[in-house]
Amino acid sequence: MIGSRDLRLTVLLLLxxxxxxxxxxxxxxxxxxxxxxxxxxxxxxxxxxxxxxxAGGYADGYTLSSAALALKGTPYRNGGADPHGFDCxxxxxxxxxxxxxxxxxxxxxxxxxxxxxKPRNVEPGDLxxxxxxxxxxxxxxxxxxxxxxxxxxxxxxxxxVEHLSTDYWSRRFxxxxxxx
Numbered sequence: 652m653i654g655s656r657d658l659r660l661t662v663l664l665l666l667x668x669x670x671x672x673x674x675x676x677x678x679x680x681x682x683x684x685x686x687x688x689x690x691x692x693x694x695x696x697x698x699x700x701x702x703x704x705x706a707g708g709y710a711d712g713y714t715l716s717s718a719a720l721a722l723k724g725t726p727y728r729n730g731g732a733d734p735h736g737f738d739c740x741x742x743x744x745x746x747x748x749x750x751x752x753x754x755x756x757x758x759x760x761x762x763x764x765x766x767x768x769k770p771r772n773v774e775p776g777d778l779x780x781x782x783x784x785x786x787x788x789x790x791x792x793x794x795x796x797x798x799x800x801x802x803x804x805x806x807x808x809x810x811x812v813e814h815l816s817t818d819y820w821s822r823r824f825x826x827x828x829x830x831x
Contacts, residue, residue: 712776
């Protein structure tokens with residue numbers, strides 16, 4: 652018979668394992684194929700339905716945020732970087748890649764590209780970074796205006812809109828970057 656101490660230890664280990672896998676956005680290290688890599692050998696990504704296209708590796712923030720919003724409801728998939736499922740950095744990489752803007756695959760690497768933006772100057776299309784499962788940038792989203800952003804949140808979620816002003820996200824916000 653299992654003692655209560657052994658049972659508690661087993662439950663704790665299961666909970667820690669579940670927490671580690673539910674926040675896989677920053678820690679996946681996966682490199683899914685195909686994903687958009689401008690000038691690379693990967694096949695081109697499917698266009699986002701209804702989103703206007705821009706040539707030359709540039710899209711304004713409203714175009715990027717519209718493309719991101721067109722993907723609302725797409726399921727979370729660890730290591731996912733296409734409309735069959737996204738993790739957070741795969742989502743941002745895919746949206747920007749649709750417009751010829753190359754982003755690195757990992758959240759921490761995306762945090763180092765572009766220009767730093769002060770919170771009061773965030774505009775649609777800016778990347779928003781959060782510290783969720785590890786110190787430093789471990790989650791990324793795309794600003795859509797006001798205090799709203801769109802992202803692929805977790806293993807139990809879908810691409811959706813959230814408010815930066817909510818207690819959860821405001822406490823975890825660590826910075827914004829403008830890539831285009």
